[in-house]
Amino acid sequence: MAPPAxxxxxxxxxxxxxxxxxxxxxxxxxxxxxxxxxxxxxKPRAVLDAMDRYYETSHANVHRGxxxxxxxxxxxxxxxxxxxxxxxxxxxxxxxxxxxxxTEAINxxxxxxxRSADATARVVLLSEMEHxxxxxxxxxxxxxxxxxxxxxxxxxxxxxxxxDLDRLLDGVGLVSVTAMSNVLGTINPVRRIADAAHAAGAxxxxxxxxxxxxxxxxxxxxxxxxxxxxxxxxxxxxxxGVLWGxxxxxxxxxxxxxxxxMIRDVRLxxxxxxxxxxxxxxxxxxxxxxIGLAAAIGYLSDLGLDSVRSHEQALTAYALDAFGERFGxxxxxxxxxxxxxxxxxxxxxxxxxxxxxxxxxxxxxxxxIRAGHHCAKPLMRRLGVGATARASFYIYNxxxxxxxxxxxxxxxxxxxxxx
Amino acid sequence: MSxxxxxxxxxxxxxxxxxxxxxxxxxxxxxxxxxxxxxxxEVVVYVDFDDSGVVADIRIDGQGCSISQSSAxxxxxxxxxxxxxxxxxxxxxxxxxMSIHEHRLDGDGQEVLEVVSPDPAVELGDLEALKGVVxxxxxxxxxxxxxxxxxxxxxxxxxxxx
Numbered sequence: 040m041a042p043p044a045x046x047x048x049x050x051x052x053x054x055x056x057x058x059x060x061x062x063x064x065x066x067x068x069x070x071x072x073x074x075x076x077x078x079x080x081x082k083p084r085a086v087l088d089a090m091d092r093y094y095e096t097s098h099a100n101v102h103r104g105x106x107x108x109x110x111x112x113x114x115x116x117x118x119x120x121x122x123x124x125x126x127x128x129x130x131x132x133x134x135x136x137x138x139x140x141x142t143e144a145i146n147x148x149x150x151x152x153x154r155s156a157d158a159t160a161r162v163v164l165l166s167e168m169e170h171x172x173x174x175x176x177x178x179x180x181x182x183x184x185x186x187x188x189x190x191x192x193x194x195x196x197x198x199x200x201x202x203d204l205d206r207l208l209d210g211v212g213l214v215s216v217t218a219m220s221n222v223l224g225t226i227n228p229v230r231r232i233a234d235a236a237h238a239a240g241a242x243x244x245x246x247x248x249x250x251x252x253x254x255x256x257x258x259x260x261x262x263x264x265x266x267x268x269x270x271x272x273x274x275x276x277x278x279x280g281v282l283w284g285x286x287x288x289x290x291x292x293x294x295x296x297x298x299x300x301m302i303r304d305v306r307l308x309x310x311x312x313x314x315x316x317x318x319x320x321x322x323x324x325x326x327x328x329x330i331g332l333a334a335a336i337g338y339l340s341d342l343g344l345d346s347v348r349s350h351e352q353a354l355t356a357y358a359l360d361a362f363g364e365r366f367g368x369x370x371x372x373x374x375x376x377x378x379x380x381x382x383x384x385x386x387x388x389x390x391x392x393x394x395x396x397x398x399x400x401x402x403x404x405x406x407x408i409r410a411g412h413h414c415a416k417p418l419m420r421r422l423g424v425g426a427t428a429r430a431s432f433y434i435y436n437x438x439x440x441x442x443x444x445x446x447x448x449x450x451x452x453x454x455x456x457x458x
Numbered sequence: 459m460s461x462x463x464x465x466x467x468x469x470x471x472x473x474x475x476x477x478x479x480x481x482x483x484x485x486x487x488x489x490x491x492x493x494x495x496x497x498x499x500e501v502v503v504y505v506d507f508d509d510s511g512v513v514a515d516i517r518i519d520g521q522g523c524s525i526s527q528s529s530a531x532x533x534x535x536x537x538x539x540x541x542x543x544x545x546x547x548x549x550x551x552x553x554x555x556m557s558i559h560e561h562r563l564d565g566d567g568q569e570v571l572e573v574v575s576p577d578p579a580v581e582l583g584d585l586e587a588l589k590g591v592v593x594x595x596x597x598x599x600x601x602x603x604x605x606x607x608x609x610x611x612x613x614x615x616x617x618x619x620x
Binding site for chain 1: 460461464465470473474496498499500521522523524525594597600
């Protein structure tokens with residue numbers, strides 16, 4: 040079959056797959072079937088090359104040197120910031136802070152907001168479906184600073200219950216909710232929550248770790264004040280994440296980590312913070328990783344986020360159909376039943392076989408899925424399970440990967456529950 | 459490494475038909491919980507010691523994968539009727555089979571690994587079937603979960619508390 044002429048309309052998966060060197064390797068004599076991109080995506084050659092090229096030709100520490108290498112490194116690092124800003128529809132790069140990952144970005148906001156005058160309303164609204172990254176920082180602050188935490192409940196279909204939203208928002212200073220559940224795949228109505236939060240006088244943070252890599256993102260359309268996401272889930276390297284924040288907030292809130300770069304002046308009796316965004320970037324930043332992230336954004340933008348989304352939605356629908364046809368009631372998928380309401384993340388229970396055992400059997404066929412609580416233990420308790428098996432899709436997955444998963448599940452059933 | 463090394467038939471049998479499953483009235487039985495944060499497994503060990511410190515009865519409750527459940531099931535068979543000292547020796551022998559290492563620094567500051575050394579007289583019997591788990595390092599914690607939980611019960615007994 041000839042590849043479609045325009046990759047922006049239909050994702051040409053065979054061509055995409057050629058861009059990812061790791062997909063050439065075999066596991067236990069089988070082709071690699073990588074279904075764990077919700078944990079971390081694989082990396083295209085363009086990202087690996089960009090980072091190599093940087094280290095081979097332009098590496099120096101950023102912002103302080105006046106020599107050619109330092110200027111080039113600084114220019115590349117700041118260009119990466121501008122690339123990120125454009126990618127999420129930010130008004131300017133000044134609102135883009137590079138962090139270690141989405142977790143650090145959330146911790147940054149939790150820390151500086153709770154120490155600020157903005158936190159006079161010491162109540163934070165989260166949801167029951169949050170990743171530990173958007174729970175534990177707040178639980179720590181509840182202990183340390185006496186914050187009150189409230190939680191939007193999750194219904195049996197894996198959706199946020201918003202019936203009581205206005206009541207729950209009463210007195211809240213900050214709302215922090217995931218745009219897409221890493222367990223259920225649920226795509227949350229972030230805009231509706233943001234509008235309600237603002238009407239109640241609260242700030243809105245969005246955990247975009249699972250969202251930004253899969254759906255076109257515009258901070259204006261999301262209506263948020265802060266957006267956190269990670270590079271490694273969107274074809275970029277590990278060790279880099281992003282906090283986008285409204286510039287007036289970033290200017291007003293206190294600094295996070297102290298050290299070099301984040302200061303304008305230091306005396307033995309005091310210091311002055313740098314301008315944003317550098318105020319929040321203490322120490323030597325992940326320079327090569329920022330450049331790798333920019334290359335990843337370039338790669339995803341060339342594919343087109345709309346075609347990424349339509350590919351994943353079609354593949355998710357194919358998987359849901361395949362599960363239903365092959366396994367019926369023996370396989371239960373957690374979360375919304377329709378592919379249009381969810382991302383390419385399928386957490387499931389299968390014939391009572393422990394997810395760890397499923398994952399082990401699948402691994403022997405070269406298939407990588409995740410098994411466990413997915414860093415969302417409160418949600419696991421809400422679902423009444425200790426762990427789930429989770430398959431997640433990205434741009435390089437195709438129907439053959441889903442077919443391999445189905446065949447692997449049959450093999451697991453034959454082993455643990457022979458007829 | 460093949461799946462057959464891991465999922466031996468006796469393991470699958472104990473998984474499908476766990477022995478000594480359930481609970482014991484507590485007190486008098488001691489009740490100890492264990493967690494494996496990796497896979498969300500939770501095991502509850504109920505153990506009754508008689509006046510001479512012998513494991514009079516033992517039950518396992520909780521949820522887990524085939525490795526943790528079969529290991530727990532085989533453990534109950536293996537420790538019933540043993541004294542606390544004998545049970546300790548069996549736990550040590552099992553952990554040695556799982557290649558559990560003890561980290562320490564030698565005189566030069568170099569890290570050395572020492573395999574837990576068991577009493578060679580201790581026979582593991584059916585438990586030898588779990589030897590294949592060593593080839594799947596991430597699963598060792600599944601196999602040792604119930605054993606570590608039982609060791610916690612012994613600690614409590616020997617310190618005189620409950």
